[in-house]
Amino acid sequence: MALLEYVQRKISRFGLVPRLVKSMPKISFLLALASILWLVVLPIEGQFRNTYISENALMPSQAYSFFRESEWNFLRGYRDEIYKHREDPLEERNSMLQDWMREIGYKTAILNYTNPQTGENRPTLYAIYHAPKGDDTEAIVLVAPWHTREGRFNIGGTGLGVSLAKYFHRLSIWAKNIIVVFPEDGQDTLRNWVNAYHTSLDQTGGSILSAIVMEYPSGADGIDYIELEYAGVNGQLPNLDILNTAALITDHEGMRISIHKTPRGQLWATDYSSRLTTLLHAIFDYATAGLLSPSRSGGGGSGCEAFSGWNVQALTLRAVGDGDHDITTYGRVVEAVFRSVNNLLEKFHQSYFFYLLLGPTFFVSIGNYLPASVLAAASFVVGSASSLLGNHNVNNAHMQFSPSLIVPSTSISPMVALLCFFTVLSASVLAGIRLADVTNNFPYDDLHKELYAQLTYRVCIIPSIVLSLWPTLSSYFFRLPKSKEINDVARFLNAFSLFCFAFTLIALLVFHFSLSLLISLVSLPLVFVRYGPSCDKNTRLRSTIFLISSCPFVWLFVLGIFNKTDFELDRVRNLIQYFQMNLLRKEIQSVIDWAELVDIKQLLEGPVDLLYSLISGYSRFQNWTWLFIVISWIPAWLCTLIVSCIDVECGDFEVDEEKKRR
C-alpha cells in the first residue's frame, strides 16, 4: 500500500496525470496490439506444453485391438450392401440396418423427426447394446451419419459403423453400454436425437460419457490420415484427455492426425509457423463453431457440436484420402478410444476443459492464453475511461485535463445518457429476437431463400452502412446549441456504452475465449470514434470509417464471403515461410484464376447462410453467439453512432468558463 502511495505521489508531482489521460487512446491501441503479440508468442518453444494423459484409468492403446483382417469380410459385405441401397429412401435404409442390428443382438428403436427447415421426414435409427457386465448407467455413443457435412454419402462410415457394432457385440469387455446412431445428417437430425435422448426417449442406456462421429465418404479400402474435429458451440470443448487419447491411439496405429484442417504436407511439421497456423485456425474455429458450413445447410458444424451442452465429450473422426492404411485401422482407432473410455471409473474430470491446441500434441492451457483476451477487453475499459475523462471530445484536444471535468453539471445528463443506452439496448434485443423468430416461421429452403437474402442485405448490411455514413452526412444540416448538458450526455453515453461492451466481453471470455477475442479485435475501432462540432468534416469522416470497420454486419458480410472463398491459411504460411518470387507469382495467378471462375451470386449467398445460422443458432443448437452480439456489440455500435452524430460545439471546459464569466 505504501509503495502504491509513493508511486501515486510521484506521478502527481511530475504532472503525469494529464499526460496519461491524453495518451489513453494510444494505451488502448497498445493493449490490443499486446493481445495479438501475446498470441503470437504462444507457439514459441517453451511457452506451450506437450499433451499428456492425466486420467490414469484411460490407458490408451494398452490392449491389443482385434478389429483386423478377420473383420474385413463383414465390413466389405455390409459396405457393398449399403452401397447397393444408397439411392433408397431413408426409411428403407433404416429398416435394412435395423434388421441387421437386431440380428447382431442390439435393441433398436427409431426416433421420428421432421426437419423444420425442409419439412422432410428424417427418422433416426439407433441401437443399444446393454453391456451384460456393466451397471447399465453409462454409455458410449458411436454415430455414423448417412451423409457427411458436405452432403456426400457416408459409405465408409456407415459400413464401418455396422461392422464395428457387430464386433463390439462379440467382445466381453464392456462395462458401459454401447449406442450406435445412424442419423441422416450430423447436424440438425443428430442434435434432435441428442436432445431427445436427454429428455424424452424411452430406450436409453444411461448418461453418455463420450461420443464419436465417424465420417468416411468413400468406398476405398485404404485411408491416408484422420482429421479430428472437436470444437463445440459456445466455446465448449471436450476434455483434453479424450483428445489426447484419440491422438495417441492414431499415432500408435501409425497414422497421422490432422486438427483444424491441417493439410497433408504439414502433418509432420512441428515448427513455429505450423503451430501458429494451427493456433489461429483453432481460435477461428472455436469462435465460429456451428456457424460456418460448406453445404447450404445454414451452419451446423461437423457433428460433435450436436452434443454440446450435455456434458458429452464428443469427437468427430473423419478419415481422409486413399492411402496405404487399411480401413480397419480407422476402425481400430475408434475401437481403442471406446476401450479407453470403457476403462473410466468416473466421468472425465481430470485434465483441461479450456485449452488451445497448437498441434495434436501441443497445447496451451487457460492461464497462459487468457491474458490475450483480457488485454483486448481491457482496451475497451481504457477506452471507456478515456471517453469519461473527455478525450473523445475533439474540442478538448488542446486543453489540460482536470478532475473537475468529470463531474456533470446536473445529475440529469447522466440519467439521459443511461436512459438512451437502455433504450438502444432494449431496441436491439427486441429486434434481434424478432429476427430470430423469423427462422421459426420460414424454413431456409429455396422458396424462402429470397426472403433471407433480403433480410441480410436490405435489413442488415445496407442500412448499417448507410447509418455509418450518417455522421458525415448530418454534418451538412444538423446544428445544436452550445451547452454543457449536450456535452455531458455525449460523454456519458459514450463511456457507458463502451464500459458495458467491455464488461460483456470480460464476462464472455471466461467461457468463450475465442469469440470474445475476435469480437474485441474487430470492433476495436469503436474506441477511436470521436465526436465534435458538425463543421469538423475531418473528424466526421474518420468516425464514419471507424464505424464501418467495426460494424457487426459489415463483418457478417466479410465473414460470409470469406467462407465461400477457398482460402487456406496454410498457403499464406507457405508463402511467408518459403518466400520466393515464383511462389508469389503462382499464388497471385491462382487468385486471379479463382476470381475469373467465381460465381458472384454464389459468393453473395455466403452472408445469407451465415446470418441464417446465426439467428437460428439458438433454437437449433443453443448457440448463444447471436444473443451475445445483440446484447453487446450492436448496442455499443449504435450508441457510438449516436454519439458521433451529436453536434458538440465546444469543449467541456469552455462551457464552464463561459458560465463563470456570466
Add this chain to the structure above:
Amino acid sequence: MPSLIPFILIISILLRFIIPTLLPNLSQLLDQSPIFSTPINSYRTLKEAVFLATNSLNPYKQGEIIHHPPILLEVFKHLQSPTLINLFFALVDTLFGLQLIKLNQQLSKKDSKHTYFPSYIIAAFYTFNPLALLATFAKSTYLINNLVIITLLNSLLSNPFSLFPYFLLALSTSLTYYSWYFIVPLLAYSSRQATNHHLPSSPIIVKGIIAFLSSLSLLTFINYKLSASSFNFIQLVYGTIVSFKKITPNLGLWWYFFTEIFEFFSAFYTAIFNLYSFIFIVPMTMRFIGPSTSTTADALFAIWCEIGFVNFSRAYPTITDLNLYFSLSMLFKPLYRKLKFPTAVSNLAMFTALLLLPVFYYVWMGFNSGNANFFYAMGLVHNLIQVLMLTDFIWSKLQIEYYDTHEIDIDKVNLKLTQI
C-alpha cells in the same frame, strides 16, 4: 423536493409488488442461485416447511429441511396466497427504505457540522437499488432481519436509554443468530451516552443485558412452543450456522475450506471461522464508541463497520446482507470526501464482481467446464472489494476525525494524511 418522498415510496411499493406478480417464476429462478439463497434463508425450503406444517407434520421434529426460526414459519403459515406474500415482501422492503430515510434525517439533525444527502435522494436510491429489488424478488427472509436491524438503529438514535433496541436485537438474533454480536456496541453506546449525560452507566448496562436476555429467552420460549415443545429448532436454526453443517457454495469464505480439508480439521476450522467473525467487534467498538468525544454518528459508523465485517466473515452470506451494508453506506456522505476510491468506482467494481459471479457459477455448474475454484475466486474478489470499501471508509473516517479534532478546514487547507 420533500413532497416527492411519498410519491417515490409508492413507486417503490408498486415496483416491488407488480414485477413479482407479473413474473411469478422470477422468485423461483433467483432462489435457485447461490447468490440469493442459502440453505439457511432459502424461500424454497420455507415454502416446503409451510406445506409440511399445514399438513400437520412438524418440520422441526422430522427431517432437516428447515433452518428458519419457528416464528417465521408461523407468520408464513398465515400468508398463503402469492399476492399476499408479494405484498408482504414489498411492504417490508419499502419500510426498510422509509427507516433509512428517517435514519438519515436523524443523523443530519444531530450532526450539524457535516452535510448529508437530502431525503429524496436516499428514497430514490433505495427505490431503484438493484440489490434491494433483486433481494425482494428473491423473497429472501433476511429482508425481515434487515428491517429489524435498521429499526433498531433508528430507535437507538432517537433514545439511547430505551430498552426497545435490546428487544429488537433479541428478535434479530432469534432470526439470524449473528446479531447478538451487536450487543457490544449497543451497550458501549448506552454507557457512553450515560456518561455524557452524567448518569451512572452500570445500571444502564445491567438493564440492557437483562432486557436482551429476557426477551431472547421469551422468544426462544415462543419458538419452543411453536415447534410443538421441542428444542430441536435450536440445533436446526442456529446449530447449522455455527457448525456450518450444510456445505453449499455461496458468496462467503467458508464453504471452500470445508470442501477441501480433511474431516478431522473441520472442528478446528469451525472454531477459527466463528472466532474470526467476532474478533473485530470489540476493537471497532472501542475505537469508535470508546473515546469521550464520540458522537452518535460515530456509534452508527461503528455498527455499520461491524455489519460489514460480519457480512464478510459469516457462514452463509447473501446479497440481502450486502444490501443492508450498501444502503447504510449512503448515510456517511461526509466521509465520501476523503475516500481513496470514489464511491462510483467501488460500486462499479462491486457490481462487476456481482455480475460475474453467476457467470462463473454457470461455467462450473452448467457447462461443467470450470470447477469450484472459478466461483470461489470470484467470491474472493467480491469479498475483497467489500473489505477494501470498508477499510477505505474507516481510513476516511480517521482522517476526518483528525481534521475535526485539530480544527482544520478541509476546504481551505490542502493536506494529505498518510499512514506510517
